[in-house]
Amino acid sequence: xxxxxxxxxxxxxxxxxxxxxxxxALLLPVFLDAVGTILVAALVGPRAGIVAGLVSQVLMAAxxxxxxxxxxxxxxxxxxxxxxxxxxxxxxxxxxxxxxxxLGLGLVAGSVAAPIAYFLFGGATxxxxxxxxxxxxxxxxxxxxAVAAASIGTDVLDKSIAFAxxxxxxxxxxxxxxxxxxxxxx
Amino acid sequence: MTGSSSGGSPLHRAxxxxxxxxxxxxxxxxxxxxxxxxxxxxxxxGVVLAxxxxxxxxxxxxxxxLALPTWGLLLVLHGLLGADPRVVVGPLTLSEPGLxxxxxxxxxxxxxxxxxxxxxxxxxxxxLVEAMAARGAPFGLIFLLVSTLTLVPRMRARxxxxxxxxxxxxxxxxxxxxxxxxxxxxxxxxxxxxxxxxVDEQVLALDARGAVIGGxxxxxxxxxxxxxxxVLRWGLLLGILAAYGAKLARGGA
Numbered sequence: 001x002x003x004x005x006x007x008x009x010x011x012x013x014x015x016x017x018x019x020x021x022x023x024x025a026l027l028l029p030v031f032l033d034a035v036g037t038i039l040v041a042a043l044v045g046p047r048a049g050i051v052a053g054l055v056s057q058v059l060m061a062a063x064x065x066x067x068x069x070x071x072x073x074x075x076x077x078x079x080x081x082x083x084x085x086x087x088x089x090x091x092x093x094x095x096x097x098x099x100x101x102x103l104g105l106g107l108v109a110g111s112v113a114a115p116i117a118y119f120l121f122g123g124a125t126x127x128x129x130x131x132x133x134x135x136x137x138x139x140x141x142x143x144x145x146a147v148a149a150a151s152i153g154t155d156v157l158d159k160s161i162a163f164a165x166x167x168x169x170x171x172x173x174x175x176x177x178x179x180x181x182x183x184x185x186x
Numbered sequence: 187m188t189g190s191s192s193g194g195s196p197l198h199r200a201x202x203x204x205x206x207x208x209x210x211x212x213x214x215x216x217x218x219x220x221x222x223x224x225x226x227x228x229x230x231x232g233v234v235l236a237x238x239x240x241x242x243x244x245x246x247x248x249x250x251x252l253a254l255p256t257w258g259l260l261l262v263l264h265g266l267l268g269a270d271p272r273v274v275v276g277p278l279t280l281s282e283p284g285l286x287x288x289x290x291x292x293x294x295x296x297x298x299x300x301x302x303x304x305x306x307x308x309x310x311x312x313x314l315v316e317a318m319a320a321r322g323a324p325f326g327l328i329f330l331l332v333s334t335l336t337l338v339p340r341m342r343a344r345x346x347x348x349x350x351x352x353x354x355x356x357x358x359x360x361x362x363x364x365x366x367x368x369x370x371x372x373x374x375x376x377x378x379x380x381x382x383x384x385v386d387e388q389v390l391a392l393d394a395r396g397a398v399i400g401g402x403x404x405x406x407x408x409x410x411x412x413x414x415x416x417v418l419r420w421g422l423l424l425g426i427l428a429a430y431g432a433k434l435a436r437g438g439a
Contacts, residue, residue, distance in 0.1 A: 001326065003397060006399060011337075011381050011382065017341075018342055021345070022370065025349070027366060055330050061302070064252075065302075070298075121294075122263065122264060122287055124260040130256075130259045134259060137267050143263065161367070168371055168375060
């Protein structure tokens with residue numbers, strides 16, 4: 001990792017911590033806490049993306065005090081790997097392909113988060129996801145199904161919006177800046 | 187929500203790795219046990235840790251604020267909607283196995299919160315940085331953990347400026363979910379593109395100071411680390427391995 005990568009990782013972590021607040025200010029039912037991870041993984045590669053994701057998870061826990069979120073750090077690793085691969089395949093070139101790739105990530109990330117939420121926390125991880133889980137459970141869905149459906153459903157929406165945002169950021173980069181990132185300039 | 191508090195307790199005076207190791211051990215122990223009584227003991231251990239650190243009041247309030255919504259949801263998900271047989275608790279008729287599971291899960295969350303909030307309250311960030319540097323932690327890791335905490339408030343302030351500027355230009359942030367979603371891009375793009383434009387400048391500034399990713403700093407006054415504390419940390423590791431060994435021997439239950 002170079003000094004430039006390190007500064008980009010730091011930026012990615014800050015983006016993860018700040019954009020979620022913008023989403024909350026707009027009263028959007030999404031977290032958007034992985035935009036920085038996706039951006040760094042797309043620009044620099046999976047290793048930097050993983051570092052950005054894991055440091056974000058630790059700092060989010062330390063800043064909010066909610067350390068029960070720490071086991072979900074593995075989801076950030078999956079997001080970084082997927083985003084780096086999606087960037088290599090050119091998924092961020094157009095909004096349509098970015099949203100489609102984001103839907104795919106939502107399925108993958110939700111499938112990774114659901115067992116953690118179910119086995120470690122019995123489906124109660126607080127926040128909007130658990131409200132959806134409880135609603136599905138009240139409607140008669142078995143608990144594992146309710147946890148999986150809530151986790152995947154919210155992640156599909158969250159990650160497709162995050163991918164669309166990152167695609168818009170990458171397309172808006174000045175040519176001079178794009179030239180420094182081989183994956184984006186292709 | 188909470189942060190480091192000054193004090194002269196044994197945890198405040200200890201090497202920064204010791205309170206973190208104690209919190210990490212309680213975190214892992216909470217998942218190694220699976221009966222309400224055993225999880226209750228882990229919670230008690232967390233509360234004792236906070237009391238030893240002299241931060242019980244400082245820690246309990248935020249821990250309760252963070253845990254209460256999850257406890258409520260656990261009660262609904264497992265207690266009210268759990269399987270038969272039922273048991274009467276006050277005005278409620280709850281699932282007996284569901285209630286036991288809710289107690290285990292709720293206890294785990296309480297133990298994790300109390301343990302880490304205690305570590306957060308008793309470990310001074312500058313001492314932690316000194317301890318990490320003295321142990322040979324690379325510059326990159328220390329830079330990421332410490333420098334990002336200074337960047338976040340700056341980015342928050344800039345996000346507020348971007349919001350005000352875009353509202354002056356006619357951006358509406360209310361209305362339907364779709365309208366609010368459309369407002370996201372004009373807020374996020376200037377914020378992130380502005381930050382990306384400053385990357386080169388920051389790289390030059392670090393380079394000029396001789397920063398090297400894997401470089402090691404020499405610390406003038408590293409926090410003292412006694413033999414007793416080192417033994418305690420190794421003991422915690424062995425205790426955790428024993429707890430997971432016992433869990434595996436019980437067939438993972």
